[in-house]
Amino acid sequence: MTRRELALLLPLLVLFLAAWAVFPDRSDDEASYVALAERLVDGSYVTGNENAILDADPASPDLWFGPGLPALLAPLVALGAPLSVLRLTSPFVLFAAVLLMYVLARERWGPRIGLAAAYALGLYLPFLNLLSNLHSEVLAVLFVLVGMLGLARYIERGSAGWLVVGGVGLAGLALTRVAYGWVLTVAAVLLAVLWLVRRRPETARALGVVALALVLCLPWLAYTYAKTDRLLVWGNSGSLSLYWMTSPHPGDLGDWHQAHLVFSDPDLRPHRAFFESLRGLDLAEQNARIEREALRNIVDHPASYAENVAANVSRMLFNWPYSRTAFQTNDLFFVLSNLVLLGAVLFSLIVLVPRRRMLPPEAGVFALLAGTAFVLHALVSAYPRMLAPIVPLVVWLTVLAAVEAGLLTPSAERGRSDPSRSSVAAPVA
Numbered sequence: 001m002t003r004r005e006l007a008l009l010l011p012l013l014v015l016f017l018a019a020w021a022v023f024p025d026r027s028d029d030e031a032s033y034v035a036l037a038e039r040l041v042d043g044s045y046v047t048g049n050e051n052a053i054l055d056a057d058p059a060s061p062d063l064w065f066g067p068g069l070p071a072l073l074a075p076l077v078a079l080g081a082p083l084s085v086l087r088l089t090s091p092f093v094l095f096a097a098v099l100l101m102y103v104l105a106r107e108r109w110g111p112r113i114g115l116a117a118a119y120a121l122g123l124y125l126p127f128l129n130l131l132s133n134l135h136s137e138v139l140a141v142l143f144v145l146v147g148m149l150g151l152a153r154y155i156e157r158g159s160a161g162w163l164v165v166g167g168v169g170l171a172g173l174a175l176t177r178v179a180y181g182w183v184l185t186v187a188a189v190l191l192a193v194l195w196l197v198r199r200r201p202e203t204a205r206a207l208g209v210v211a212l213a214l215v216l217c218l219p220w221l222a223y224t225y226a227k228t229d230r231l232l233v234w235g236n237s238g239s240l241s242l243y244w245m246t247s248p249h250p251g252d253l254g255d256w257h258q259a260h261l262v263f264s265d266p267d268l269r270p271h272r273a274f275f276e277s278l279r280g281l282d283l284a285e286q287n288a289r290i291e292r293e294a295l296r297n298i299v300d301h302p303a304s305y306a307e308n309v310a311a312n313v314s315r316m317l318f319n320w321p322y323s324r325t326a327f328q329t330n331d332l333f334f335v336l337s338n339l340v341l342l343g344a345v346l347f348s349l350i351v352l353v354p355r356r357r358m359l360p361p362e363a364g365v366f367a368l369l370a371g372t373a374f375v376l377h378a379l380v381s382a383y384p385r386m387l388a389p390i391v392p393l394v395v396w397l398t399v400l401a402a403v404e405a406g407l408l409t410p411s412a413e414r415g416r417s418d419p420s421r422s423s424v425a426a427p428v429a
Contacts, residue, residue, distance in 0.1 A: 001103065008115060012098050012122035016091035019128035029065065030134040034086065036070035037077040045070075046227055062283060063224055063236040068143070068176025069136040090131045090138045097138075098122045100145035101392060104152060105399060108360065110411030117399045124391050125337045126384055136176050137388035143172035144389045147213070148396065152362040155205045163205075167212030174217050174234070177389060179380075181217060181234035183373045184210055190368060202361040228284040236283060239290040241380035245312060246297035246305050247271070253323045254308030255315060256381035267324055309378055316374075316382045317342065334384045341391070344398040351401035363400055366393045 039045055046062045072093075073086055101121045106114030130138050150166025153159070174181040191207040194200075224233040245254040249270045262268045262275045274293060278286045298305045311321055319334040320327050352359060352367075370393040377386050402408040 001099065005102070005111065005115075006099075009095075009098060009102060009118055009122075012119065013091065013095045015122070016094050016128070016131055020088065020091045020131040023129060023132035026133055028133055028135065032065060033069050033073060033134045033136070034077070034083070036065060036067070037073035037086075040067070040070055040074040041078045045223070063227060063233070065136065065237075066175045066178040066235060067220065068172055069134065069139050071175075072139060073134070087132065087134055090134065093138050093142050094122075094127060094131065097142040097145045097392070100142070100149055101395065104145065104149050105396065108152075108410075109399070109403060109408070112411050113399060113403065113408050116408065117395060120399065121392055121395045124341070124395075126334060127388065127391075129333070130385055130388065135385060137385045140173055140177045140180070140389040141392060143169050143176055144392050145169070147173060147209070148362075148366065148392060151206060151209050151365055152360075154209055155202050155361050155365070158201075158205060163208060163212060166209035167216055170210060170213035171216035173389065174213065175220055177386075178235035179238070179376065179386075180373065180389065181214075181221075181232075182238075183369065183376055184213055184217075185232075186372050186376065187368055188214060190372070191365075206362075206365040228287070230284055230288075236287050238380060239287040239294065241382075242294040243290045243297075244381045245308050245379065246294045246301070247308070248297055248301035248304040251324055252308070253311040253321055254381055255312075255322045256383075312380075312382055313378050316377060316384055316387055319384050338384070338387070341387075341394060344394055348394070348397045348401040351405045352397065355404055359400065359404075363397065366396055369393055370397070 036045065045067065072089065076086055076089070098118050098121055102114045102118035104114075105117035109117075127138070127141075146169030147166050148169070150162050150164070150169050154162035154166050170180075170184055174184055188207065188210045191203055191210060195203040195207055221232060221234070224235070225231060227233075228236070240259060241256055244252070244256050247254065251267065257265070257268060259275055262271045278289060281289070314320060315322065317334070317338040319331045352363070356364070370390050373390050374387075399408065403410060
């Protein structure tokens with residue numbers, strides 16, 4: 001990247017730093033990430049707290065979070081950096097993601113479209129809401145771009161170096177946002193099926209990247225197995241999130257609640273007896289019982305679960321509805337931004353699906369990852385920030401649709417792949 005190209009993107013860094021300075025502080029999960037970074041510095045990670053799910057202390061998050069963001073913060077924590085410096089990592093991490101989007105789009109369509117793609121990503125306004133506090137989604141966005149770059153280049157060139165880049169990027173994503181461990185697992189299964197059906201080399205290469213990412217995550221899965229005696233435990237947040245999504249009680253819309261509030265919030269009284277039964281159990285058994293109860297709710301009350309899933313999709317996009325909570329003016333921040341995002345998705349579908357056999361081979365993989373991530377997040381309690389890692393995929397696909405529709409003109413011949421070249425997009429669509 002030249003100095004001129006960097007200078008053209010610097011206004012986005014200024015915007016990110018302004019958001020970091022101006023947006024108000026919120027508690028969220030920040031204290032937990034700092035506590036985990038401190039533990040890594042001390043040579044540990046989880047505390048083995050046997051009352052972890054019922055514990056309201058954010059300094060005891062146990063396996064709730066992946067190690068990605070704590071690992072990034074650990075060197076700064078070791079140096080004694082104040083919280084303001086730890087928070088300052090967020091705007092620079094997001095700017096690095098923007099730079100990678102520019103590189104990814106520039107290589108396929110040229111610098112002018114690369115600049116448009118970078119600004120489209122950087123001006124997704126809900127990102128700004130994540131910069132004043134520590135959020136793992138910001139780092140996840142960067143890892144998504146690393147994975148996308150590695151996937152695109154490995155699928156096209158087949159060089160081992162880009163296989164490693166893609167695998168590291170997607171592994172970093174799964175270790176930062178543990179839900180993406182399941183996204184990668186499902187994507188690997190789907191890609192394997194597609195390869196068995198069509199035996200395309202592009203599909204095999206995409207599968208290789210995802211498989212390598214999963215292999216790189218094995219140390220984390222071995223660690224969680226040692227702590228829980230259960231296989232494929234990416235984290236312990238999923239069971240509680242699924243439980244709240246399956247609640248059939250009147251007034252519950254599937255949004256997440258801290259477990260300890262069950263014992264003080266009168267609106268959550270119907271859940272009190274079940275959570276009381278968890279006291280004294282270790283972490284693994286608590287999660288197992290919560291999962292069984294959630295699955296029982298789905299079987300016994302499928303209509304309630306379907307309604308809650310619909311409400312959850314709306315919450316991811318528009319930050320509403322929440323149980324017994326009225327729509328608030330600041331929710332318009334998400335409504336307006338994600339209406340644009342929805343429009344981009346619809347436009348991309350209309351343009352790209354009829355042309356799916358003529359698209360760059362990475363397009364189908366990006367669509368597969370985005371769709372899988374959205375569907376899996378819809379099934380458990382989610383917030384708008386959980387859309388963040390999907391946004392780079394949507395931006396890239398939207399730019400591709402604009403090129404295919406003639407709204408953007410590539411400045412390089414490689415802006416379009418050979419129409420005779422098959423893509424993994426076709427079987428995905």
